[in-house]
Amino acid sequence: MSYPSEFLYTKDHEWVRLEGETATIGITDYAQKELGDIVFVELPKVGDHLTAAEPLGAIESVKAVSDVFAPISGTVEAINAQLQDKPEIVNSDPHGEGWLIRVRVADPKETERLMNAEAYEAYLHQTQAH
Amino acid sequence: MASPTEVILKRTALNAVHRAAGAKLVEFGGWEMPLEYSGIVEEHLAVRRAAGLFDVSHMGEIEVSGPASERLLQYLTANDVARLQIGQAQYTALMYPQGSAVDDCVVHRLERDRFLVCVNAANTAKDFAWITQHNQQGAVVQDRSAEYSQLALQGPQAPRILARLTDADLRGLRTYWFLRARCCGVEGWLARTGYTGEDGFEFYFPPSESERVWDAMLEAGRPEGLVPAGLGARNTLRLEAAYPLYGHELDEETTLLEAGLGWICKFDKGDFMGREALLAEREQGLRKKLVGFEMLERGIARDGYTVWMEGQPVGKVTSGSPAPFLKKNIGLAYVPPRLAAVGAEMQIEIRGKLVAARQVALPFYKRPKPSAAAKG
Known part of the structure; x- marks a missing residue:
């Protein structure tokens, strides 16, 4: 799977899609593959304030639980409610239907710390080479 | 993910075969082993309903x-x-x-x-x-x-599949018996044992023949839906069957009585290492007891999580996972013996929150008795 060029990425394998002041957040295809069968997604509540690099929730696969970190600070505007009953969508469509939350961005400058698709793919390449 | 020091992992003779099959490889006990091929859930269900083939040559x-x-x-x-x-x-x-x-x-x-x-x-x-x-x-x-590869063929279809690959009398081979057998043209020890809670076999044979045996078994089992299965499914399968895993339910600090393994302690056979300590503990009472539980609320218990009862932390989860066949979230934990009772409610601390669980009888899963016609 290719990594959409309009997304920004973190080293913890989250992606961000910015539309004005709203950011949609999910985990990358690499992350869902590493996790394996996803069985439970724990998300924040609408209205919660997120701080960049702090856990926003957790994803449970059969094998393990992993924190999901907030790529940027902001206020939760929406959560992907269908993941409650169908968490496996994160496996099947991590960059689309499997999005996790929408956030009103607190400080657009924080996005400068994120990687573009090219940089993220280079980072993956480096990670996997080890 | 990058580690500063390069650790050389041991590899089974089938390492390249697993890699080529697209398996996700992980470190386990100093070995690089397949965690999953198609996915833990799919492999787990295949073993319960048809059959799975595990490379357990690390044993x-x-x-x-x-x-x-x-x-x-x-x-x-x-x-x-x-x-x-x-x-x-x-x-x-x-x-x-x-x-x-x-x-x-x-x-x-x-x-x-x-x-x-x-x-x-x-x-x-x-x-x-x-x-x-x-x-x-x-x-x-x-x-x-180093002289043995070991493959585990597990699942209700295992006898039917294996019958095509050996002349050995599988009908006469009862659970926990083994024989010297030629299987896929290779001679080795064929045992009716396993670690999945299903009927099945474990075959010990020379590593040089690994690829031949692996390929032949997978090929022979294709009509029945045999799939390669990794350590991920092996763990969820053994947990449903409530088999202990060393380093989790068993360790240097935990006696066999506490682990529910009193049935393997044969006190009447004469002296053996640990006998006195076990008899003394039986006399004085256990310090802790292994119990099974299932989650009542949404949440998955994991190894090391704290168990709460009566408003206090009382023990630790030793194994916890979603159970793919039972479709529940289950686990094993040690609690004080006075709090061990089937039906007793407890709470598991999951990321700072207390989530309701209930003690249940072990094993979580017991395979259905085979019908006479299906007996291998």
């Missing part, structure tokens, strides 16, 4: 032989080796004086004075050293691990 094999071999094993293990006939195997534990396990293992009686002990990969060196160190009887103790 250690220690051979104990000579006229003193029975006496040595009788002293170092909890179960009664003297009850074993040639061709019979038994689940047991290699013991510490304090009544805990050096390792849990399966002892096979190959000949009157020759035994093959199948041990956990991560413990092989420790077990070998322990047996050697206590070998005052003059038995011959050899680490034969």
Whole structure:
């Protein structure tokens, strides 16, 4: 799977899609593959304030639980409610239907710390080479 | 993910085959092993409904032989080796004086004075050293691990699949018995044992033949839906069957009685390592007890999570996972014996929140009795 060029990425394998002041957040295809069968997604509540690099929730696969970190600070505007009953969508469509939350961005400058698709793919390449 | 020091992992003879099959490889007990191929859930369900093939060549094999071999094993293990006939195997534990396990293992009686002990990969060196160190009887103790590949063919369709690959009398081969057999053209030890809660076989044979046996089994089992299965499914399968895993339910600090393994402690066989400690504990009462539980609320218990009862932290989860076949979130935990009761409610602390769970009878899963027609 290719990594959409309009997304920004973190080293913890989250992606961000910015539309004005709203950011949609999910985990990358690499992350869902590493996790394996996803069985439970724990998300924040609408209205919660997120701080960049702090856990926003957790994803449970059969094998393990992993924190999901907030790529940027902001206020939760929406959560992907269908993941409650169908968490496996994160496996099947991590960059689309499997999005996790929408956030009103607190400080657009924080996005400068994120990687573009090219940089993220280079980072993956480096990670996997080890 | 990048580690500063390069650790050289051991590889089974099938490592390249797993890699080529697209398996996700992980470190386990010093070995690079397949965690999953198509996915843990799919592999788990295949083993419950049809069959799965596991490369478990990482397991250690220690051979104990000579006229003193029975006496040595009788002293170092909890179960009664003297009850074993040639061709019979038994689940047991290699013991510490304090009544805990050096390792849990399966002892096979190959000949009157020759035994093959199948041990956990991560413990092989420790077990070998322990047996050697206590070998005052003059038995011959050899680490034969490098001379065996081991494949586990597990699931209700395993007998039907294997029947195409061997002339051995599988109908006559009962659970926990084994025989010398030619399988896929390769000679080895074929045992009706496993770690999944299903009917199945484990085949021990020369590593040089690994690819041939692996390919032949997968090919032969295709009509029944046989799939390669990794350590991920192996763990969820053994957990549903409530089999202990060393390092989780068993360790140096935990006695066999606490782990619910009193049934392998044969006190009437004579003295054995740890016997006194176990008898004393039986007299004075257990310090903790292993219980099974299922989650009542949304949440998955994981190894190391704290168990709460009566408003207090009372114990730890030793294994916790979604159970793919039972479709529940289950786990094993140690609690004070007075709080161990089927039906008792407890709470598991999951990321700072207390989530309701209830103790249930073990095992979580017991395979249905085969119908007469399906018997292999």
